[in-house]
Amino acid sequence: MADLAPTPNRRDWFAILLLLAVLAVVPPIAEAVGQPFAIKVASRVVVFAIAAVGLNLVLGFGGMVSLLHAGLFGVGGYVIGILAWHDFNGEALHLGPIAYAGTGNLLISLPLAVLVSAGAAALMGVVSLRTNGAYFIMITLAFNQMLYYLGVALQKYGGEDGLQIQGDLSLAGLDPSKRLVYFYVSLAALAVVMVLVQRLVGSRFGMVLRATAQNERRVKALGIPPTRYRLTAFALSGGIAGLAGALMASGQQFISPADMSWVRSGDLVVMCVLGGLTTVWGPVLGAALFLLLELGLSSLTNAWQLPFGLIVIGMAVWLHDGLIGAIRRWVQS
């Protein structure tokens, strides 16, 4: 990651709009050709794309390889699940002196999920950011495993089996278990996240963040405290991952520790690298490629990991900036 991610430009805005537009027309096309299931696949792509875009804020722009993001994704999901559980079972949630009845109203629980996962990210970020490079990878892995085992230890909420959300969830009168509602709500969230991150990395904050990834000492010499910037980015990125997890839990009405395993963290990193780290929208392509390949190959053969692995290796060898690198070269030629 020697290359400083370039300052976002007008072409990036165009790409973001194009991607959102392409995703937005998936449902009508899917219904027209009689493949409504495609909408669910697209929803899954959108949700993971949100997490990947969030991760890439620290990965591509901050040079921090985090393996904590599946854990934070899960935290977001569990906030939705646990609040809905208490609402459904009519049992108040006691957090120290506070007693809360729980809720299935996503207007309340979604922001809470973002806040809690951002808070968790900030807390773990304070410790993790003392390290660098491979040490940072490993300490975030450690925290991810702790979150994972925490999920397993939540016997009340299903432990390893996971938590089935039984009550009804609602979002301002909309029902997220309806596939079209769920898709467009998720897509709207992706749009907000992409616009936010795109503006952020273009701002002074983004410039400092990208500079710390390149040369921390020089940033320090300018009198800017790099850790504060990195920590802010890390918390924000964690909040976005939490949002993705919360959306997934709402759509599937299910969340489990399996969603928090370190392998899933690795999957998110792979999505970012496959798509390309130097833009905000690259990880969206990466998430789509990863999930579609996984689904497509595994419905062809049970030995799908072989072709999947070979494709990943091939992309690592030949595509230096992931898919966006290939697209850029194709556009230029």
Place this chain on the structure above:
Amino acid sequence: MRRLLLAATMAAGCVVAANAADAPIKIGFISTFSGPGGVLGQELLDGFNLGLESTGGTLGGRKVEVIQADDQAKPDVGRQLADKMVESDHVQIITGVNFSNVMLAIAKPTLDAGVFVISPNAGQSQQAGKACNPHYFSTSFQNDVPAEAIGMYMTNKGIKRVYLLAPNYPAGKDSLAGFKMGFKGDVVGEVYTGFTQLDYAAEIAQIRAAKPDAVYFFYPGGLGINFVKQYAQAGMKTEVPLFGPSFSFDQTVLPAMGDAALGAYASAFWNEHYDNAASKKFVTDFEAKYHRLPAPYAAQAYDTARMLDAALKSIGGKIEDKPAFQKALETVKFDSVRGKFRFNTNHYPIQDYYLTEAVKDDKGRVVMAMKELIAADLADPYVQDCHMPAASN
């Protein structure tokens, strides 16, 4: 507009139903085919395919199309596959699922869509109790029951002090809870270990210090191989006998355990040397086709295919008539490899449990030999929480 669309789809549905008798029955087979759990999916699929072969590739006289997919032991992946099979492939049955947590993610949405779910292995308590469903059936067992059976056996044998071990997850806790329902002696140690744990030296040392009369453990797959090998190497096998559920000692793990398993006991509703005609034919055919002995997973899946065939035959193959198909399953009669088989009111089996012991057969392979009947017609305890809703479409 929406109502119009609905009317159109209903009309289309009628057309489909009219042609249904010619169309193949579609079955979604979701199981774990990759990673350490991959052996389970393979056993289940091999058993299921063999069962289909034995019915001439048809169920109730109709052709069958099996669509299989790998859930990677991840609940969300399983859920996506189930959605795809229900909505895109229009399957009528989903089966194959081996892990409880994957089944929990799949069951509700699939059943809500009106598709039958037949579990050939996953034996979670939820669907046996409060969440029981007219369209959900289990052809295996409920997780607590094999453990309860071995607890009963140990009580009968006058074993006083046992030491319990299980991984720290719900199926492990269910298993130890089930054991304690059947066992009336003292539990001198109850240990929950990490479920990716490799080394058990520390636990084995604690067992040795506690000096129990017997050890009961619940370790499926690789965990069980690790534990049993290390237990034998520590010289503990001759000091304190090992007891486990059938899937801690079956043909997916026994070849790898080898001599380390000899002398261990398990509770089982079926084993590879079970003495009845259906079972003998199954084992012979399985060995001829796949060149290995089958595990109970394969037997459960084999039974699943043959049970579906018998139930569908009784209603002329009309799987589209869901209340009739449900009724046919509830009262199904077929030659089960476990001798007798019937469903309880919660659609989980009531079956006999036997004690089996790991011995060497005449070819030098480690197998489970049938010793004695522990309990006849054993049912799970969750059935009392199940208020089966009336049949529905």
Place this chain on the structure above:
Amino acid sequence: MSLPLFLEQTLNGVQLGVMLFLMSAGLTLVFGIMNLINLAHGALYMLGAFIAATVADKSGSFLLGAVVAVVATAAIGALLEVALLRRFYHRSHLDQVLVTFGLILVFNQVTQLIWGAVPMRFNLPDAVAGSIELFPGMNYPVFRLVILGVGLVVGLLLYVMIMRTRIGMWVRAGASNRAMASAIGVNVEMVFIGVFAAGAALAGLAGLMAGPILAVQVGMGEPVLILALVVTVIGGIGSINGALVAAIMIGLIDTFGRVLLSPALGSMVIFLAMAVILAWKPKGLFPVHG
């Protein structure tokens, strides 16, 4: 906890630590010298176990199985280096993670296609299969003592080789300054192939030593990879003695954590320890570079 039990658990902890050291020695070597994160280390470990189990089963000789496995994994390692991984020395850590992640998938699937999904048999020769009485009332598995011995010998050999021999000097020279090392006549290319092959052979050795204790099955490498990464990082990347100290420390923490703490805490105690150590010493216990 009585004194004999305490001693036995301490021995268990040290022995687990030495096994972890075997698993991480090759990883830290390649990581430290070539600056390559090789996630496929766990896959090489798995291959070592499968090859040794197969050869031992067919020939009846554990020793032959061991030799073949070590040679084969070294050869596979050398091949991987030449055909693929040498292009990644100067790429980002992320690209390395990506390519070796792909390798894990490929190796796992190929292993399943060749050997099937059912775990393999891997029996010990009778001489080391049983247990001996170390002191009254305490039987200890002989093979675990063998692992202890092999691990300590490997540690010593690696240390002597890197610090005291000409080969070690080349390796250190190539790692710190490629151009300079080439200029003074070191064939850096060959040295790197050699180091990578040695790292792979160490993975294979760890696999074949763990095989008789653990389940030899597809995917057995991943949980071990995590532990090895933990040890490597706590010890300080590239430090062999750091890896040994960290491995034994983790072995002891894990053993006593499991016995004394609640199961939920027991599972995460290793990761808790790693987080604390890295928060305190961000470059591990024995930092190699600055």
